[in-house]
Amino acid sequence: MRIWAIMAIGLSLVGCRAQGPRDGGPSAAAARGKVLYNIHCADCHGVKGDGGGPVAPLLWPKPRDLTSGIFKYRTTRGPVPSDTDILQTMKVGVPGTAMPGWDLLSMAEWKDLLAYVKSFAPRIALAAADRPVDIPTEVKSTPELIAKGRGLFAKRGCVACHGAAGNGDGPAAASLTDAWGDRVAPRDLTRGPLKWGNMPRDIYRTIIMGIPGTPMPAYEHSFTTDELWALTHFVKSLQAPLPEGYDPANPKKTVLDAAKIAGELPLDYHAPIWGNVQATPVFLKPLWHESGMTEWLTAKALHNGSEIAIYLRWTDNEMNVEGARVDGVAVQFPIEKVATPADLPYLGMGHAGRPVAIWAWHVGRTQELTARGMNAVRPKSPEMTRVMAKGTYDAGEWHVIMKREIAAAGRDDATIQLQGYCSFALWDGDLPKHAGPESFSEWMIYELAQ
Ligand code: HEC
Numbered sequence: 001m002r003i004w005a006i007m008a009i010g011l012s013l014v015g016c017r018a019q020g021p022r023d024g025g026p027s028a029a030a031a032r033g034k035v036l037y038n039i040h041c042a043d044c045h046g047v048k049g050d051g052g053g054p055v056a057p058l059l060w061p062k063p064r065d066l067t068s069g070i071f072k073y074r075t076t077r078g079p080v081p082s083d084t085d086i087l088q089t090m091k092v093g094v095p096g097t098a099m100p101g102w103d104l105l106s107m108a109e110w111k112d113l114l115a116y117v118k119s120f121a122p123r124i125a126l127a128a129a130d131r132p133v134d135i136p137t138e139v140k141s142t143p144e145l146i147a148k149g150r151g152l153f154a155k156r157g158c159v160a161c162h163g164a165a166g167n168g169d170g171p172a173a174a175s176l177t178d179a180w181g182d183r184v185a186p187r188d189l190t191r192g193p194l195k196w197g198n199m200p201r202d203i204y205r206t207i208i209m210g211i212p213g214t215p216m217p218a219y220e221h222s223f224t225t226d227e228l229w230a231l232t233h234f235v236k237s238l239q240a241p242l243p244e245g246y247d248p249a250n251p252k253k254t255v256l257d258a259a260k261i262a263g264e265l266p267l268d269y270h271a272p273i274w275g276n277v278q279a280t281p282v283f284l285k286p287l288w289h290e291s292g293m294t295e296w297l298t299a300k301a302l303h304n305g306s307e308i309a310i311y312l313r314w315t316d317n318e319m320n321v322e323g324a325r326v327d328g329v330a331v332q333f334p335i336e337k338v339a340t341p342a343d344l345p346y347l348g349m350g351h352a353g354r355p356v357a358i359w360a361w362h363v364g365r366t367q368e369l370t371a372r373g374m375n376a377v378r379p380k381s382p383e384m385t386r387v388m389a390k391g392t393y394d395a396g397e398w399h400v401i402m403k404r405e406i407a408a409a410g411r412d413d414a415t416i417q418l419q420g421y422c423s424f425a426l427w428d429g430d431l432p433k434h435a436g437p438e439s440f441s442e443w444m445i446y447e448l449a450q
């Protein structure tokens with residue numbers, strides 16, 4: 001129950017005010033939050049919080065207009081979310097959208113961001129949140145209950161939007177719009193994790209409360225409790241398996257461990273050593289949501305003291321090896337040393353003062369690049385390019401291994417530290433709607449074993 005887990009953290013921090021020198025009341029918190037917001041959030045949500053950042057035109061669903069005061073994700077009765085709800089969205093992000101989770105930041109930093117985010121919408125800043133909605137004791141899932149839920153889903157109108165198989169392609173789906181005037185897709189319920197919690201209680205809450213600002217209705221008075229649990233367990237049963245080792249009730253910071261070996265790092269994914277390395281699932285955030293897109297990749301890493309190899313694997317139904325858009329994958333590293341996660345560059349390839357180094361593999365070409373923002377990406381000359389890569393498409397999956405020396409090659413390059421940060425981006429040639437990658441990951445930690 002991730003909602004409750006974070007609430008417990010919040011409460012325990014109230015109990016012990018061991019937060020160091022972060023005082024100065026709400027306006028000081030908002031001022032600190034503004035600094036973080038302008039680095040990490042403003043490119044999407046806009047400096048004024050109106051959802052109009054420079055990256056917004058590339059995204060769908062659109063970054064929230066935070067001045068509107070409408071929040072989709074809340075556990076409270078009434079339209080005003082609790083602080084815990086907004087903190088929860090910031091911690092885990094919104095699956096299936098570009099909204100990244102900021103799990104790497106500290107609770108104190110989240111609270112500073114919260115103060116600033118709330119200042120955009122006077123309605124939210126001044127209103128008190130109502131109490132959380134009660135969820136009755138869960139009725140255990142059984143095959144009979146799921147069958148009953150399937151019947152209700154078909155007969156009581158869910159299929160009109162979510163489609164007969166829950167894929168989000170019902171007859172009404174294409175014509176739905178939200179409170180901000182954008183098209184909104186009914187979530188494909190076969191993909192996961194869902195946007196606002198993935199546990200049965202979370203799904204139950206969404207069904208009774210609906211989603212503010214969207215056509216998803218509130219069904220509290222339309223069904224009995226038993227019927228609501230039937231629908232909940234049916235919805236849960238639709239979901240394709242999540243990656244091994246991932247617990248949606250308890251999402252943890254993603255850490256990519258690079259085991260140390262002696263000798264050559266293999267570029268071939270068949271090399272037996274890769275079989276001994278733990279795979280880390282990495283969730284992907286789409287720029288432009290498409291049904292059928294890849295929702296996660298798995299990453300493995302090895303190093304030998306002077307070189308590092310990263311093995312990325314993902315499902316792709318069709319291999320795109322020709323034409324303007326070919327499949328590909330990239331990893332980015334901050335160039336400057338990052339003392340604390342708040343100092344990370346903007347996730348979308350940095351800013352002028354916070355550059356990133358990128359290793360990119362596309363079918364037929366391997367490159368290194370330096371970026372100081374989306375519009376300031378420079379490929380390195382072939383002499384300065386050290387990365388080697390091999391991509392293999394096998395039985396519906398890409399296997400790509402990139403390896404490179406750990407030490408920086410000249411200025412404008414990242415040295416791989418014993419512990420540092422990286423993130424990934426994926427290109428799918430099937431999805432030619434926009435330039436740039438199909439999806440990207442949050443910043444995550446890598447660690448080199450000693
Ligand atoms: C890459 C773009 C991107 C970045 C960066 C980003 N967001 Fe978002 N954010 C989104 C999108 C897209 C949504 C809408 C998701 C949806 O509608 O389901 C969103 C939604 C939200 C919401 C609304 C939740 C609700 O209940 O409706 C909040 C709050 C939010 N973001 C805060 C932040 C904060 C704080 C940061 C920086 C720490 C941030 N975002 C960074 C794209 C982004």
Ligand code: HEC
Pocket residue numbers: 072153156157158159160161162172176184185186187193194195196197203206207211214215216217219231235
């Ligand atoms: C009028 C169209 C419509 C109908 C009818 C409808 N939904 Fe939805 N539903 C949506 C939309 C649109 C969203 C996604 C909103 C968003 O992502 O911003 C959604 C989201 C959801 C989610 C949340 C998924 C997540 O990612 O958290 C669940 C669960 C859900 N619907 C279940 C149901 C069930 C069960 C029914 C029938 C009892 C139903 N819906 C009827 C439009 C509809």
